[in-house]
Amino acid sequence: MNVSEGELAALRNLSAKQAGGEVDWINIADARALTGLGLAQRNREGWAITPAGAAFLEAYGREPEPES
Secondary structure (H helix, E strand, O other): OOOOHHHHHHHHHHHHHHOOOOOOOOOHHHHHHHHHOOOEEEEOOEEEEOHHHHHHHHHHOOOOOOOO
């Protein structure tokens, strides 16, 4: 499954939001694309990551390690 950098950033933000962290705004087009892929959903509180989205982040969405 391919996601854009913007969609990946939105998914990371949704994951941080679920964990109770402060997050930046989430691009609606990116959130809608994630919803179409089953990685996010819309609810009363806004957008939320799905279990599939969390699994995707675990497998593919880790931020790159900084170069030493």
